[in-house]
Amino acid sequence: MVRELGGEHHLVDHDVLLAGPAEEAVRRVPRDSGPLWYRGWMLPSARYADFAAALTARGGNLLTSAPGYAVAHELPGWYDVFEGATPASTWIPSDGPVAPGPEELAEAAARLGGHGPAIVKDYVKSRKHEWHEACYVPELADLAAVGRVVERFVELQGEFLAGGVVLRRYEEFEGTDASAEGPAGASGAAGGTVGAGANGGTGVVRADSGAPDAGGRAVEARVWWLDGRPVLVGPHPDAPRQAVEPDLTDVRALVRRLGCRFVTTDLASRADGSGWRVVEVGDGQVSDLPRGIDASGLLASLIAA
Ligand SMILES: Nc1ncnc2c1ncn2[C@@H]1O[C@H](COP(=O)(O)OP(=O)(O)O)[C@@H](O)[C@H]1O
Ligand SMILES: [Mg+2]
Structure with missing residues (x-):
């Protein structure tokens, strides 16, 4: 071709x-x-x-x-230009496959307003096929649950974790159903x-x-x-x-x-x-x-x- x-x-x-x-x-x-x-x-x-x-x-x-x-x-590369047109996002840079600590996560959750559902990914990819385990956070105020999803995400990404952990506010799109399987x-x-x-x-x-x-x-x-x-x-x-x-x-x-x-x-x-x-x-x-x-x-x- x-x-x-x-x-x-x-x-x-x-x-x-x-x-x-x-x-x-x-x-x-x-x-x-x-x-x-x-x-x-x-x-x-x-x-x-x-x-x-x-x-x-x-x-x-x-x-x-x-x-x-x-x-x-990488999301932090394009985010500033698209802010407002894309779900609100924040990120925690990391030096390798290490999950951020509870304080860093609490600060990140607060930057997103501190409550409501969210999505976890790295600078490039999500684990959307492990939706409940490593992608979807039902409630940001539940910091223990945020920590569990982020830890599992980082564990599954392993050495392929790109850049760090990104948290994004969850938005309801056509065709999505938060209660469904991944x-x-x-x-x-x-x-x-x-x-x-x-x-x-x-x-x-x-x-x-x-x-x-x-x-x-x-x-x-x-x-x-x-x-x-x-x-x-x-x-x-x-x-x-x-x-x-x-x-x-x-x-x-x-x-x-x-x-x-x-x-x-x-x-x-x-x-x-x-x-x-x-x-x-x-x-x-x-x-x-x-x-x-x-x-x-x-x-x-x-x-x-
Ligand atoms: N902020 C969000 N709100 C609602 N759904 C989302 C959000 N971010 C991602 N998703 C859903 O998760 C999927 C995977 O997220 P995406 O950012 O596209 O990561 P990937 O790089 O793994 O494709 C998306 O196709 C979308 O269906
Ligand atoms: Mg995608």
């Missing part, structure tokens, strides 16, 4: 990108390949930075910079890298390691933005056949303000009908595509970017 659209693709080794050295992971990318997009599994921001540097050393240029990746990939469905992104070549050529680098992804409770739309334009609007990968028609008026201005070239926004409609909310922002390179969606327009836009 990439080639048919006038691009090129090159493979990178995802396992080596994670473990290092990044130079080794990109050795099959030709020298002086010019502008490149990545397409593949999520990378921790620090690993993406190594990856970008290794490509630069070979004369390649990831069109999403390492700082730009971190901004879209969300169903699982999916994963494809592995690889895309690159736009210097002389109009574009490359995709394919990696082939898997990472479990997740399912969602709310009915969500995933919007793919390139240079502030919505180039693809579709269902969330967890419900690929769901029809969605989000109102993008407000989100468009926020995405432009964020200033990242290629991002996704997951949008959910509030259950009370008061409009669309941003559930999360992501880097477009690592966001999962719904099965069966026609991504040729998106690919063509990326190649032309």
Whole structure:
């Protein structure tokens, strides 16, 4: 598909990108390949930075910079721009897989108003498949229960805990039911890298390691933005056949303000009908595509970017 659209693709080794050295992971990318997009599994921001540097050393240029990746990939990176359009959130940075103590949790809960339901995740992912155990907090005022959910979340994330613990106020979205079992469905992104070549050529680098992804409770739309334009609007990968028609008026201005070239926004409609909310922002390179969606327009836009 990439080639048919006038691009090129090159493979990178995802396992080596994670473990290092990044130079080794990109050795099959030709020298002086010019502008490149990545397409593949999520990378921790620090690993993406190594990856970008290794490509630069070979004369390649990831069109999403390492700082730009971190901004879209991690909640604290995009939250300030989207504040008010996304559930109120606060976070506790951590140095590895250690749960925050009761005082830190109490302060975080207080920053969210101190009562009402909430969601636990890290800077990047939740454990939505372990909804009651490690994701959903019925009542922030019950600090012992908050502590249990957060501890279990940190334990399950283990060494994959990204950045720290995030607490978000729970909002009722269409399609959600707080009393129901956790969300169903699982999916994963494809592995690889895309690159736009210097002389109009574009490359995709394919990696082939898997990472479990997740399912969602709310009915969500995933919007793919390139240079502030919505180039693809579709269902969330967890419900690929769901029809969605989000109102993008407000989100468009926020995405432009964020200033990242290629991002996704997951949008959910509030259950009370008061409009669309941003559930999360992501880097477009690592966001999962719904099965069966026609991504040729998106690919063509990326190649032309
Ligand atoms: N603040 C919230 N209020 C209500 N539901 C939420 C909230 N945050 C997340 N969810 C639900 O949990 C799911 C997972 O959360 P999300 O932030 O998208 O994490 P992940 O990165 O694991 O997909 C969402 O798809 C949504 O259904
Ligand atoms: Mg999500």
